[in-house]
Amino acid sequence: MDLFEAIQRRRSVRKYTNQIVPNEIIDAAIDAALLAPNSSNLQTWEFFWFDSQSSKRDELVKACLDQNAARTSQHLLVVVANPSLWKKHKSYLIEQFNKSSTPAIVYSYYNKLIPMLYGYCWLAPLRWILFNILGLFRPTTRKPWSRRDIAEISIKSSALAAENFMLAISAKGFDTCPMEGIDEHRIKKILKLKRSARVTMVISVGQRDPKGLWGERVRVPRDWVVKKI
Ligand SMILES: Cc1cc2nc3c(=O)[nH]c(=O)nc-3n(C[C@H](O)[C@H](O)[C@H](O)COP(=O)(O)O)c2cc1C
Structure with missing residues (x-):
């Protein structure tokens, strides 16, 4: 599958089948995520991988507000922006x-x-x-000056890594759903994260159930968001 096919194929899936997703698939997708561009190459993010056997999985699913996309998944990946790693x-x-x-x-x-x-x-x-x-x-980069700016930098880089991960999973014929409808506070407690860390999103992985797709893909018209200057 080429990159454009993987991009077309990727959808946010809210219900998965019971099909097992081998750990090797997750490992390969994580390797792809590690190659994402990141600010100053400092890579101030972390992935926390929960498979279906993880003892803390149920707790995490609850912290994902018990979303179907989390509950029916085979793997869950918490994408964390952690500026303190710099x-x-x-x-x-x-x-x-x-x-x-x-x-x-x-x-x-x-x-x-x-x-x-x-x-x-x-x-x-x-x-x-x-x-x-x-x-x-003169033109000057006015950021980062605050802790918030530093966190923003980590969040941007972690989101790019997350996208690499999701596209790689798609290229392998499996599916994902990124979730920010989560209780970040609880997830930070489960993972014992520092206060400065931010949970960028949780990504669930599985094989799509036909009912897991909420209709055809919809996007706003291209010229609303793409401006040729
Ligand atoms: C940062 C982010 C957070 C999201 N959070 C959720 C979520 O909590 N639950 C959910 O069902 N979908 C979530 N989505 C999926 C979006 O709803 C989905 O990407 C959008 O509707 C476009 O559909 P598509 O991904 O199938 O193209 C999230 C997507 C992103 C990028």
């Missing part, structure tokens, strides 16, 4: 760089700029002032 991942990236071929600017990006943007919470108001003063004179 430090560990940054150190790892630096270790992977090759001293002879990595440009000095890359080292200074990770050693100086990233800590200035991601760390030092107390710098937030100063960052805001600095960005906005600079912005008066």
Whole structure:
């Protein structure tokens, strides 16, 4: 199946059959998710995988408001944006760089700029002032200055990984449903996540039951949302 077919085939499925989805399929789709582009390559997200045998699955299904898409699924994947991973991942990236071929600017990006943007919470108001003063004179990235901006960055990257995952599952002939109709607070408790972590979505996986599709796909007219400038 080529990429366009996998995209066409993917639908949000609200009811699955009892067909088992082999772990290898999930593993392959997770590998595809790991290749998604992500901000500064810091990959500040995590996937928590619950299969049908998981002891905490029932608790998670309840926290997904007992949605059919969760209850009838074979696997559930919690996609978490975790900005606090930046430090560990940054150190790892630096270790992977090759001293002879990595440009000095890359080292200074990770050693100086990233800590200035991601760390030092107390710098937030100063960052805001600095960005906005600079912005008066030249185009300036005015974010991230706050913890909220940092969380937003992680959420964007985790959503791209989630899409890679769902398309890969579709390419393998199985189905998914992304869910944000969830109790994030309860899910964070189940996973013992830090306060700064955000649950981007929960993705259920299974094989579509014909009743799991709520009709033909509908999209608003293309020219409402696509503007050629
Ligand atoms: C971030 C996000 C959250 C969603 N949350 C839910 C949800 O909680 N329950 C649900 O049944 N569908 C959910 N959906 C699925 C959308 O309703 C679905 O993608 C949309 O109706 C388009 O249909 P399609 O995915 O079949 O093309 C969600 C989709 C996204 C991207």
